[in-house]
Amino acid sequence: xxxxxxxxxxxxxxxxxxxxxxxxxxxxxxxxxxxxxxxxxxxxxxxxxxxxxxxxxxxxxxxxxxxxxxxxxxxxxxxxxxxxxxxxxxxxxxxxxxxxxxxxxxxxxxxxxxxxxxxxxxxxxxxxxxxxxxxxxxxxxxxxxxxxxxxxxxxxxxxxxxxxxxxxxxxxxxxxxxxxxxxxxxxxxxxxxxxxxxxxxxxxxxxxxxxxxxxxxxxxxxxxxxxxxxxxxxxxxxxxxxxxxxxxxxxxxxxxxxxxxxxxxxxxxxxxxx
Amino acid sequence: xxxxxxxxxxxxxxxxxxxxxxxxxxxxxxxxxxxxxxxxxxxxxxxxxxxxxxxxxxxxxxxxxxxxxxxxxxxxxxxxxxxxxxxxxxxxxxxxxxxxxxxxxxxxxxxxxxxxxxxxxxxxxxxxxxxxxxxxxxxxxxxxxxxxxxxxxxxxxxxxxxxxxxxxxxxxxxxxxxxxxxxxxxxxxxxxxxxxxxxxxxxxxxxxxxxxxxxxxxxxxxxxxxxxxxxxxxxxxxxxxxxxxxxxxxxxxxxxxxxxxxxxxxxxxxxxxxxxxxxxxxxxxxxxxxxxxxxxx
Numbered sequence: 001x002x003x004x005x006x007x008x009x010x011x012x013x014x015x016x017x018x019x020x021x022x023x024x025x026x027x028x029x030x031x032x033x034x035x036x037x038x039x040x041x042x043x044x045x046x047x048x049x050x051x052x053x054x055x056x057x058x059x060x061x062x063x064x065x066x067x068x069x070x071x072x073x074x075x076x077x078x079x080x081x082x083x084x085x086x087x088x089x090x091x092x093x094x095x096x097x098x099x100x101x102x103x104x105x106x107x108x109x110x111x112x113x114x115x116x117x118x119x120x121x122x123x124x125x126x127x128x129x130x131x132x133x134x135x136x137x138x139x140x141x142x143x144x145x146x147x148x149x150x151x152x153x154x155x156x157x158x159x160x161x162x163x164x165x166x167x168x169x170x171x172x173x174x175x176x177x178x179x180x181x182x183x184x185x186x187x188x189x190x191x192x193x194x195x196x197x198x199x200x201x202x203x204x205x206x207x208x209x210x211x212x213x214x215x216x217x218x219x220x221x222x223x224x225x226x227x228x229x230x231x232x233x234x235x236x237x238x239x240x241x242x243x244x245x246x247x248x249x250x251x252x253x254x255x256x257x258x259x260x261x262x263x264x265x266x267x268x269x270x271x272x273x274x
Numbered sequence: 275x276x277x278x279x280x281x282x283x284x285x286x287x288x289x290x291x292x293x294x295x296x297x298x299x300x301x302x303x304x305x306x307x308x309x310x311x312x313x314x315x316x317x318x319x320x321x322x323x324x325x326x327x328x329x330x331x332x333x334x335x336x337x338x339x340x341x342x343x344x345x346x347x348x349x350x351x352x353x354x355x356x357x358x359x360x361x362x363x364x365x366x367x368x369x370x371x372x373x374x375x376x377x378x379x380x381x382x383x384x385x386x387x388x389x390x391x392x393x394x395x396x397x398x399x400x401x402x403x404x405x406x407x408x409x410x411x412x413x414x415x416x417x418x419x420x421x422x423x424x425x426x427x428x429x430x431x432x433x434x435x436x437x438x439x440x441x442x443x444x445x446x447x448x449x450x451x452x453x454x455x456x457x458x459x460x461x462x463x464x465x466x467x468x469x470x471x472x473x474x475x476x477x478x479x480x481x482x483x484x485x486x487x488x489x490x491x492x493x494x495x496x497x498x499x500x501x502x503x504x505x506x507x508x509x510x511x512x513x514x515x516x517x518x519x520x521x522x523x524x525x526x527x528x529x530x531x532x533x534x535x536x537x538x539x540x541x542x543x544x545x546x547x548x549x550x551x552x553x554x555x556x557x558x559x560x561x562x563x564x565x566x567x568x569x570x571x
């Protein structure tokens with residue numbers, strides 16, 4: 001593992017294709033947090049500073065970080081696509097790596113990127129926590145802390161999906177285009193043809209639902225909606241409840257997708273002409 | 275050094291309807307400088323790509339060092355196939371650092387190989403800024419890393435100027451002197467003739483000739499004869515039927531030997547029939563002549 005990771009780190013050391021989007025990710029994330037903390041919402045019953053108090057703060061920082069997972073995925077597409085455009089994967093095979101080692105190296109790199117993103121999100125969360133939390137709210141720091149670990153899984157899943165697409169397409173621009181089109185249009189359109197109990201298990205849906213938006217008044221949580229029929233509120237317990245999956249189930253589904261992405265990537269790399 | 279280094283057994287490969295290799299079998303022994311010759315599309319690079327496991331054969335097998343599991347053996351082989359493949363945004367040294375880590379050899383060897391190929395002063399320059407010849411030299415440096423037992427060069431003189439070609443020839447000769455086995459595919463037949471001990475000639479994916487280079491060059495299948503009266507000798511040889519294709523040339527009379535009559539027998543036969551030969555000399559062919567003759571058959 002150490003050898004493969006060292007090789008990957010040498011490759012990205014002088015690669016502007018890595019540093020530019022990576023710095024962009026960090027700056028955009030920090031700037032977004034800065035902007036969000038400056039927004040002062042004054043609705044009755046809503047105190048915007050409560051967004052930045054534990055345990056809601058975990059929800060806010062991981063949700064905002066999830067907006068920028070696209071950039072992490074683009075980094076993976078760039079560093080993998082370069083291997084095809086310069087035929088360096090092929091050279092590594094000649095020099096003695098196996099095809100599975102090529103894949104392992106990229107997976108280790110994804111884990112490192114996800115870990116660095118995890119550390120940055122954790123650091124930013126604690127900094128904001130220091131500014132906006134009093135001694136009482138610090139007691140809630142453990143609540144919802146699982147969200148940052150779930151964010152790690154989410155980053156890994158997005159990047160593995162990007163890796164799989166790049167191994168399949170081999171071209172950087174086409175891979176980025178395919179990733180974005182699948183994410184923002186193809187899957188959402190296809191999902192519309194399926195009922196809730198199926199659409200919630202589409203890959204991008206599962207992965208994006210890992211970091212739900214903050215819900216300080218709890219009116220956006222589906223479980224708290226009451227089903228309305230013909231405009232009337234129905235409290236009948238037999239009324240259809242909207243489909244919902246727990247964070248744990250969602251995480252398990254995401255882990256299954258991670259395994260599927262790795263399996264497909266291994267299949268592709270074993271058979272693809274490098 | 276007669277150990278088996280590479281044994282290729284009945285390898286075939288097709289790309290769609292195009293047959294790239296057809297039942298190719300070769301045996302390369304330790305210490306040989308083995309030239310793989312053939313026109314474009316004859317299957318040289320496909321052969322090297324298969325034995326380096328970049329592509330899979332449709333049929334057949336190969337063994338490195340007498341073993342069928344080749345993953346670890348590949349680290350004992352330094353290879354340059356087709357074009358140099360490096361990261362343009364990394365320096366020469368960083369690129370070789372990656373190769374060294376893949377081959378699990380110390381980075382201290384990098385300076386040694388850069389010195390051999392004359393790139394030491396450019397070690398911190400980015401690969402993307404290199405000329406074609408320098409890129410080729412870096413690829414050769416990568417192949418030499420770790421002092422591998424076997425070197426594979428596919429068109430090593432690509433993009434090199436005459437001095438560069440001479441330098442590469444010297445590197446190959448030196449490495450061969452050090453006991454390395456070298457397999458090289460090349461179009462520059464003059465270079466192959468100068469450095470190779472053995473050659474195999476491929477045509478349309480099939481092996482049409484293989485053997486030691488001096489045996490191929492000295493076929494002894496044609497000889498020049500001359501006597502005091504070449505005209506009479508010419509007529510006598512045609513009439514006798516002892517040789518084929520009797521022709522006159524600047525050096526005398528050129529004939530094709532046909533078994534079982536060798537040059538000693540022809541000399542004796544002429545003498546017994548009243549022709550005292552002034553000279554009898556085997557005609558040697560250059561590798562290029564041999565190659566063109568075989569390829570155009």
